[in-house]
Amino acid sequence: MDPTFEPIIKVEDYTFYYPDSQVPALAGINLTVRPGEFLGLTGPTGAGKTTLALALNGIIPHFQGGRLAGRVTIAGLDTAATPCARLAGVIGSVFQDPEAQLVAETVEDELAFGLENLAVPREEMRARISAALEMVGITDLRHRPLRQLSGGQKQKVAIAAAIALRPRILVLDEPTSELDPRGSLEIVNLLERLNRDYGMTILLIEQKISLLAPRVPRLVCLHQSRIVADAAPRQVLGQEKLVAELGLEVPPVTDLFRLLSRAGVYHGNLPLAVDQGRRELDRLLSHESP
Amino acid sequence: MPARSFLHELNPLTKIAWSLAVITVAFVFQQPLPLLGLWASVLAVALAGKVLKEILPAIRGLLIFAAIFILFQIFLIQEGNTVFTLLPGSGFGRVTDVGLTACTMLALRMLAMTSTIPVLLATTPPKDMIVAFVEKLRVPYVYALMLVTSLRFIPTLQEELGLIIQAQRARACDLESRNIFRRLRAIVPLALPLLLMSVQRARTMAISMETRGFGAGPRTSLRTSTFQTLDLGVIAGCLFLTAALVIIALR
């Protein structure tokens, strides 16, 4: 079998309870991700998104205890049997709070932190730092103190610090939730580029569907600890009941076309972004007019 | 990056050696005048290192602390001749010449000894401090990192406390009150979320470190801690001066 078709993330019947909790934070999760996929993960607050991210990068069960059943396999490694440090070179993580996840004073030191932990020799460290900064497009920030950077720049540093360890997978837990619209857009565009140009497998947890939907080919929805949808964004957002129940923030343009198709005026694919919508509208109007 | 001054260029341990030299000298002198000179020399070093302005707030804090110290101590010393009395005739609040000298001496000693710390912090990136501790003093990395990251959170916490104070002011809470208890009562309700926030933050930081292989075993370091000729010169100078001053003081 071609190794590239082997799943890089495999979650099998996974259930997890935080200590002293009677309600599972994850219940019967099954998820398979192939190398090079760009996966969106969404769902309301408390659905279990962060918990799933922690289960993937080995924080659960190595750092966060609790009761669990089932299995998570990352690039062939069983996370329960593999130390976090070994997983660090396979799966990189970026978190919500741009401030708290950074440990160093300057950008260069932040990128060095993980490499130092993994005992990378000094010369190679320099080369890897340069490469990661280049990939993220922040070479000019190399010697800047972190406290002078904007939230968006800090998130880029966090992404670069994860990339410097050359992981095959990047998991990002709501990396844009504390950024302004422009900063958010820059981050998702960057992720799209990393996925396209470097074939990096990316799992992006995001509540802002309008950022997610036009970019990811596959959207997974978590609700009350379970996966309730796993399909192309168009199909997921077309399910009115699901959208209403989860309170998903559907992009207004998608909503508009959903109304149009319910009224029988529109029959094509639901557009996910404004430019797609405009094209569809043009087509619709040119058909209408005699 | 060019260093801002010779002080910034020195190895952190050299600066710590200088601090220790100042502390030693401060202990052997018993008169206010040499101690004043010593304190002035610390400030002169800060001036030469172009950080005097930066550390002024810290120096002001130390001065206030010294003043409070004098205020508490000065009435307790009863020997010597009366210089003045707070309530004339009653004998209450008597200040003597012996007390005045002793308190000034102690306050100046404290000032000279503690003023080197802000100079040290202002001229040394925390990362260099970690590297020096770990490589040269063999302090375990975890402890060095703990120390330095907790220092790093101070400005963030200050900023947030500032926000809280503003928020309380907007709700017309009496924060300028002379009554310290009333002020505390205004701040405490909002300080709780601040505390919870920092617990959450510490958790995020720990997780972020864990996912980047922290504690995996032997580690390498991007930077090294080096002693240059300048360091050796400064350490030798400190040793020589300290020895000379100790001899003068004890003779």
Ligand SMILES: Nc1ncnc2c1ncn2[C@@H]1O[C@H](COP(=O)(O)OP(=O)(O)OP(=O)(O)O)[C@@H](O)[C@H]1O
């Ligand atoms: N450290 C913890 N200890 C105990 N329970 C927790 C802990 N972290 C999360 N939970 C609980 O687990 C459930 C899932 O939480 P999780 O953080 O995974 O949700 P989420 O989808 O990431 O939500 P959000 O969008 O708010 O980030 C929630 O009910 C939450 O209260």
Ligand SMILES: [Mg+2]
């Ligand atoms: Mg979350």
